[in-house]
Amino acid sequence: MTTLNHVAVTVRDVDASTPWYRALFGSDPVLDEHTDAGFRHVVWAFDNGTLFGIHQHDRPLEGEDFTEFRVGLDHVSFGCENRAELQAWETRLDELGISHGGIVDAHYGSGLSFRDPDNITLEFFAPPG
Template identity: 70%
Template sequence: MPFPPLNHVAVTVRDLEISGPWYRRLFDAEPILDEHTDAGFRHLVWMLEGHTVFGIHQHDRRAPDETFSELRVGLDHVGFGCSSRADLAKWVTRLDELGVEHGGIVDAPYGAGLSFRDPDGIALELFAPPG
């Protein structure tokens, strides 16, 4: 039996009042869901191209006073797929327009990536296959 494709990603943010508008600008879209659950968190959820769901959660319990680190066990980064390196170049321009710091396009034999961070320092990457 084949393993199913990735359906959704949800990351915890410190403050939806900061991260919500940031992701709205990044995605250039409104969330499809804005809900405070009985499970003790509020989340905003977007449906991205290809039917991947991406959510940001703020839990009712205060987050520890620490910043995100990909060196801790858990999430390293979230990667979003682009069809080509040319698309990554367009994203460089878009991130610059949004005032989002990034590391520029980095080429490797397996593809090219453009890394940046959200307001909580969560590592995000736009990635294109080689060619």
């Protein structure tokens, strides 16, 4: 199987979401452009080569705020090496004033869930041990 190359989520206001994600990731995006395909995208690159992008389409959005209870995306999870890295992210979220559910431990690993400005569920996840 190949690795995950990128994830892109649609946001209501890319100008409002860009600084939020910039603060979360602690880095500037590697790309910010309006495409001929009718959307603007802002993209971050992670050390492992995975890309994460936010998109704002030219056409009006349909529907209400994001919910994981509709068909489609449930959440996006960012991998952590271990629980110590997960705890560092918990501290970082607290510093940024981003509310979260705290670290939840399970037999398959530990997760830290939170939401972006459009209510999209995001998570940091560490394997067990």
